Amino acid sequence: MMVNAVRISLAALAFTACAALAQDNSAQTESAASQTPEQTIKAQLDKITGGAPLGPVRPSVIDGLYSVQVIGGPSLMVTADGQHAIMGDAYEVTAEGLVPVQDPYLINSRKEFVSSLEENDTINFTPSDGTKHVAYVFTDVDCGYCRRLHSQMHEYRERGEKMPGYNDLGIEIRYLAYPRAGANSPSAAKLESAWCAAEPAKALDKLKNLEEIAPASCDAPIEQQFLKGGELGVTGTPSILLPDGRLFVGYLPPEKLLQSIEQGE
Template identity: 25%
Template sequence: MIGMVTTAAIAETPQEANVKKLMEPRLGDGVKVDQVTKTPYLGMFEVRVGKDIFYTDAQAKYMFVGRILDADSSRDFTKERMDEISKVKFSDLPLDQAIKVVKGNGKRVIAVFEDPNCGYCKKFRKTLQEVDNTTVYTFMYNILAPDSSIKSKNVWCSADRHKAWDDWMINGKIPATAASSCVDTPNDKVLALGQKLNVTGTPTIIFTDGSRIPGFIDAKALEAKFATVK
């Protein structure tokens, strides 16, 4: 069985630096390689560009784009690295730009990026109704339709943001039009935040350990995930 080593905080070796030097000109268009790490399998080197990972040999002559799996256990080493790279420092999230709701003791905390026109987000709101003892921060992330930002603004300007959001997402009740005096909304900031965190779809659920789940999950899957978060 192949074991993967963690490379965070390990200085770049001369061999890794050389692979990086060789690889960058071959990527073209001024692309910069963020990190090169020698893997414990097949003499390959992991090359990270932003949130993307691929593999190459010591001479950077060949490139392999795909997943590395353990043939015995089916452990997906590439997915593990992608999950590690995509982790979010939860304490750095600007929670004042999100809608907050607490259920029960509120000990299980998540942040969710949702678009008001997202069907799977609406399904996930129903999932949240089935799960207790949570604190949910909802970032209205307007990426799906031209009127997404208008709906989000109307919700944000409501007297009860959480009720207005759930009324729309669960019950299909259109939020009242925002007063002309309500101009201070976090729409642009949340959009920039999601882009910075590479949130490419909705819903995207972020947990306090920094891990994320892109897409809809049901109550059973959410409970199972909560059980793994320390």
């Protein structure tokens, strides 16, 4: 029922793209007239990604370029003829320096995804004194920084000092599944067992602490969240998604996350 994840090496993709996009220019020119830019770009990318799933091809924030997300890999900006691709973030030149450009399409897609989530779609760790902020975290149980994030849910020690955890700061952590090795991997099976457990939060807590739990199976959203995360720009774990559509790929300590949340309010 689940599909295998396709993990794309950025360096390999860049090398392969340069070689593949340079071939068959004449054939591409002949066929381009009968295709939309979206169709042309998808056809070209299919040649170099080995059939990796792709997000929708759409106009980018830079006029004349199109954006597409390789699921589990990089985000690309591609010319309309599919002959040139750029990997990396886009920046706006301002008086203060280079500022990352937020893609309105992705921001809206992330907001829509968050608003579509139902209670059983996430495994939640809620502050005992009440929730002030919510952060959605794409997680994998076999990920060192994911375990580090989880170990700081409550008060922890850093360089001998006591530090407030996410819940202590009023941040409710709602976990989403993102098994980096793919939707058919042992990591995915562990996540499914947690989602299907009688007490999902306790089960996930055990997995984060390298303890075993009883295998379980149900209609858990592991595959759906893995694929959706890739569409939304998740390329690794943990990735922190805020309700306002901002995404932070990588670990943020509790106080840094709170600062980031409050800066966007």
